Amino acid sequence: MVLVKLRPATWEEMTCEEMQVSENPHRYRAIAPRAPEGQFRLDQVAPGTRTIELDLGFGRGRSLFARAEQEPGAHLVGIEVKTKWAFKVDQRRRELGIERIAVYCGDAREILSRAEPEGCVDRVFIHFPDPWWKKRHGKRKLVSAPFLDTLGRLVRSGGEIFFQTDVESRAEEYAALVSAHSLFDTSRDCFLDENPFGLLSNREVRAHADGLPVYRVLARRRSIS
Numbered sequence: 001m002v003l004v005k006l007r008p009a010t011w012e013e014m015t016c017e018e019m020q021v022s023e024n025p026h027r028y029r030a031i032a033p034r035a036p037e038g039q040f041r042l043d044q045v046a047p048g049t050r051t052i053e054l055d056l057g058f059g060r061g062r063s064l065f066a067r068a069e070q071e072p073g074a075h076l077v078g079i080e081v082k083t084k085w086a087f088k089v090d091q092r093r094r095e096l097g098i099e100r101i102a103v104y105c106g107d108a109r110e111i112l113s114r115a116e117p118e119g120c121v122d123r124v125f126i127h128f129p130d131p132w133w134k135k136r137h138g139k140r141k142l143v144s145a146p147f148l149d150t151l152g153r154l155v156r157s158g159g160e161i162f163f164q165t166d167v168e169s170r171a172e173e174y175a176a177l178v179s180a181h182s183l184f185d186t187s188r189d190c191f192l193d194e195n196p197f198g199l200l201s202n203r204e205v206r207a208h209a210d211g212l213p214v215y216r217v218l219a220r221r222r223s224i225s
């Protein structure tokens with residue numbers, strides 16, 4: 001049994017850490033939306049849309065819905081490992097009738113390792129990832145060199161990966177990883193003062209309210225020679 005920790009914030013404004021549930025944590029496991037099994041095509045989840053964007057670890061989903069509103073031509077695939085948030089966000093998507101958003105529950109690293117075709121993704125958003133601080137939890141980290149290999153396969157030439165975090169050392173780590181990766185270029189735009197997309201994730205709302213700095217890294221997929 002986990003205790004409820006409530007804060008005076010709306011559903012959209014709360015961050016993933018802020019609400020711990022008193023419900024059985026296994027409750028959503030069976031009903032959370034899943035990615036297709038085996039190899040699957042990201043470009044066939046909603047055929048006919050012009051661009052494909054990913055929101056990895058979307059938590060309570062504010063950034064996913066904000067982006068859908070901002071980019072009516074985009075097909076958005078959100079992947080979240082927490083069953084409760086994946087279920088709730090997909091439930092909201094169904095209530096709103098937004099077919100351009102696909103929600104998958106699971107580890108983005110595993111799901112995207114099975115995704116095809118190469119070069120089909122235009123943009124990847126990773127807002128405030130890796131809320132793991134203990135050394136033994138290092139293997140849980142989403143952003144790593146092998147995961148950049150996966151993204152490098154899926155993102156088209158000129159496509160973008162956008163990371164944000166309120167932890168400076170993490171931002172430096174992400175910048176170093178993408179700078180060292182042969183498929184990504186960060187030379188012009190690496191650290192950004194402003195969010196160029198003008199959309200807020202739940203965690204970014206909280207970071208601003210708490211007066212925390214936000215560090216942003218934008219990387220571009222190099223052309224395939």
Ligand SMILES: C[S@@+](CC[C@H](N)C(=O)[O-])C[C@H]1O[C@@H](n2cnc3c(N)ncnc32)[C@H](O)[C@@H]1O
Nearest residue numbers: 016057058059080081107108127128201202203
């Ligand atoms: C600090 S929260 C940020 C949530 C949201 N992006 C935001 O900015 O409000 C990090 C989120 O990433 C999710 N996450 C962590 N590792 C993941 C993985 N490998 N695959 C999918 N989601 C992951 C966590 O469950 C959590 O919801």
